[in-house]
Amino acid sequence: MLVTDALAISRLDHVPTWFGIGGGAERFATVRNAGELNRAMEADPALRVLGDGANLLVDDDGVSELVVKMEGELADWVIDPVAGTVRVGAGANLPKLINETVRQGLAGLETLGGIPASVGGALVMNAGGKFGEIEQFVVRLHAISRDGREFTLERKDIAFGYRRSGLKDLVLTSCDLQLAPDDAGAVRKRLKEVMSYKKTSQPMAEKSAGCTYKNPTLEHDIMDLHDANGRAGRRVPAGLLIDRAGLKGLAVNAVSVSDVHANFFVTRPGATARDVISLMEQVERRVLDRFGVQLEREVVVWSRHGQGRQR
Numbered sequence: 324m325l326v327t328d329a330l331a332i333s334r335l336d337h338v339p340t341w342f343g344i345g346g347g348a349e350r351f352a353t354v355r356n357a358g359e360l361n362r363a364m365e366a367d368p369a370l371r372v373l374g375d376g377a378n379l380l381v382d383d384d385g386v387s388e389l390v391v392k393m394e395g396e397l398a399d400w401v402i403d404p405v406a407g408t409v410r411v412g413a414g415a416n417l418p419k420l421i422n423e424t425v426r427q428g429l430a431g432l433e434t435l436g437g438i439p440a441s442v443g444g445a446l447v448m449n450a451g452g453k454f455g456e457i458e459q460f461v462v463r464l465h466a467i468s469r470d471g472r473e474f475t476l477e478r479k480d481i482a483f484g485y486r487r488s489g490l491k492d493l494v495l496t497s498c499d500l501q502l503a504p505d506d507a508g509a510v511r512k513r514l515k516e517v518m519s520y521k522k523t524s525q526p527m528a529e530k531s532a533g534c535t536y537k538n539p540t541l542e543h544d545i546m547d548l549h550d551a552n553g554r555a556g557r558r559v560p561a562g563l564l565i566d567r568a569g570l571k572g573l574a575v576n577a578v579s580v581s582d583v584h585a586n587f588f589v590t591r592p593g594a595t596a597r598d599v600i601s602l603m604e605q606v607e608r609r610v611l612d613r614f615g616v617q618l619e620r621e622v623v624v625w626s627r628h629g630q631g632r633q634r
């Protein structure tokens with residue numbers, strides 16, 4: 324273990340992700356406050372932030388950059404149940420925050436029930452779905468840039484969109500959210516409804532990174548999808564395209580397209596990151612051949628090799 328100015332850096336054989344597979348990190352550190360994060364940034368300005376690992380595939384060869392995980396002060400929250408305001412660290416666990424805000428009778432975050440994430444990862448991905456997106460509750464974000472500058476971004480200056488935020492190059496440290504005081508029982512009931520929808524529509528018990536692809540907006544009509552409103556300009560579920568291309572159950576070794584939800588790729592013991600990428604390449608090629616639609620990956624791939632660096 325290397326210790327630089329009280330920052331303990333160790334090696335991680337496997338970066339923990341929801342896929343449950345993939346490579347490690349040559350250098351890993353837990354950062355608990357702004358000082359430790361600054362020291363990490365000085366040690367490696369190209370560092371990567373690990374959230375909950377729920378949208379992440381790490382290449383089998385691992386990564387060479389410093390990987391940091393936020394805990395302590397960087398994962399704390401302060402909730403004002405009367406005003407409905409929340410100040411929360413980027414390392415906080417989103418499902419735990421949801422439970423706490425629901426318990427305190429604040430409405431809003433229950434719409435994100437069942438999404439595994441850190442708050443930072445949820446903001447970067449603008450996590451959400453059928454019931455809402457995290458951007459709806461954001462007032463401002465606090466971040467540091469790669470050269471160590473701390474700054475604040477107001478909601479209006481953030482380019483939130485469908486599963487994007489334009490924030491990937493920054494390191495988010497905390498955010499301010501505005502929720503609505505409400506009846507705790509009513510909010511809890513809505514959370515239960517959201518959770519039960521997720522349980523019936525997604526393979527929650529299997530190892531995956533959620534949706535592999537973003538839902539594409541069609542550039543042309545697709546005749547085979549007219550029953551599902553497959554007209555130019557409409558956003559259609561990527562899972563529908565994968566399903567209609569006959570790819571449910573398609574497998575590469577121990578990775579397969581889920582039978583429950585075709586946009587989920589699920590892994591079994593023995594799977595490798597290379598298997599996931601190979602399955603992605605097959606699915607992308609076959610959906611392109613069948614429907615003329617190029618799927619865009621939602622899952623973030625960390626790799627030390629080629630094809631444009633993803634953080």
Ligand SMILES: Cc1cc2nc3c(=O)[nH]c(=O)nc-3n(C[C@H](O)[C@H](O)[C@H](O)COP(=O)(O)OP(=O)(O)OC[C@H]3O[C@@H](n4cnc5c(N)ncnc54)[C@H](O)[C@@H]3O)c2cc1C
Nearest residue numbers: 374375376377378413440441443444445450451495533634
């Ligand atoms: C079973 C399951 C269901 C899912 N359902 C949904 C769903 O309904 N809707 C949805 O949107 N997503 C869903 N997902 C995907 C995932 O939950 C989200 O993308 C989530 O936002 C990922 O957050 P994370 O903290 O795990 O990020 P990670 O996977 O750890 O990281 C993702 C990216 O965010 C970056 N990042 C993380 N924290 C920070 C930070 N503080 N500063 C800068 N960059 C950071 C990472 O470096 C990486 O590039 C699901 C995943 C699973 C496994």
